[in-house]
Amino acid sequence: TEWPVTSVEWYRNEEPNNILILGTGMYALDSKLPQARLEFWDTEGEEPSLLESVAITGCHVDAIFSDQKSSRIYVYSGIKSQKRGFLTVLDQSSLLPIAIADFPWWGARSIDVVGDTIILRFTDSIQAISIDSWRPRWHRDLSEELSKMPGYVLDCAFSSDLKGMLLSNSEVVSLNDGETQFHLPPLEKCGELITLGEIGRAHV
Numbered sequence: 001t002e003w004p005v006t007s008v009e010w011y012r013n014e015e016p017n018n019i020l021i022l023g024t025g026m027y028a029l030d031s032k033l034p035q036a037r038l039e040f041w042d043t044e045g046e047e048p049s050l051l052e053s054v055a056i057t058g059c060h061v062d063a064i065f066s067d068q069k070s071s072r073i074y075v076y077s078g079i080k081s082q083k084r085g086f087l088t089v090l091d092q093s094s095l096l097p098i099a100i101a102d103f104p105w106w107g108a109r110s111i112d113v114v115g116d117t118i119i120l121r122f123t124d125s126i127q128a129i130s131i132d133s134w135r136p137r138w139h140r141d142l143s144e145e146l147s148k149m150p151g152y153v154l155d156c157a158f159s160s161d162l163k164g165m166l167l168s169n170s171e172v173v174s175l176n177d178g179e180t181q182f183h184l185p186p187l188e189k190c191g192e193l194i195t196l197g198e199i200g201r202a203h204v
């Protein structure tokens with residue numbers, strides 16, 4: 001690995017595997033121009049081995065999502081100026097790009113795909129993008145709320161039981177328009193939302 005590891009995801013498909021995807025790169029402050037890359041490592045055996053390395057647009061891989069249902073890998077990466085970002089979709093088998101789009105955001109913390117919607121989580125906001133049109137569907141800016149909650153970590157995840165996006169501040173929002181549907185009891189000191197099988201998501 002030439003540059004620091006910036007994001008990690010398991011390669012998910014129908015066959016059991018031990019392939020770990022590493023996103024690498026750097027938001028360099030000097031004249032260096034790092035190349036964002038995805039590295040695919042076989043973790044089975046005594047020593048991990050590099051299987052493939054793929055160049056990604058930009059200098060820093062912000063987030064990765066391997067989608068078993070669509071057999072695609074979604075990658076969000078940023079450029080050195082930290083003024084724009086790129087959403088790249090790769091075919092899971094060939095690792096060739098299917099689509100690339102640029103957006104006026106950088107520093108995505110995570111990617112999730114729910115139905116026909118791509119969910120990008122940033123430090124203080126959530127952006128939903130239509131898979132069909134590649135246009136922003138809705139945006140939730142939580143910067144003002146976060147400024148009143150020191151130490152609060154924004155996370156979000158789709159819950160099939162709740163029929164909406166569960167935020168780590170206990171708010172449930174509509175996947176269609178991002179509007180608040182209702183609030184759950186406060187999730188105190190919740191910093192991460194994880195998948196629990198078919199139940200949806202729960203806080204830890």
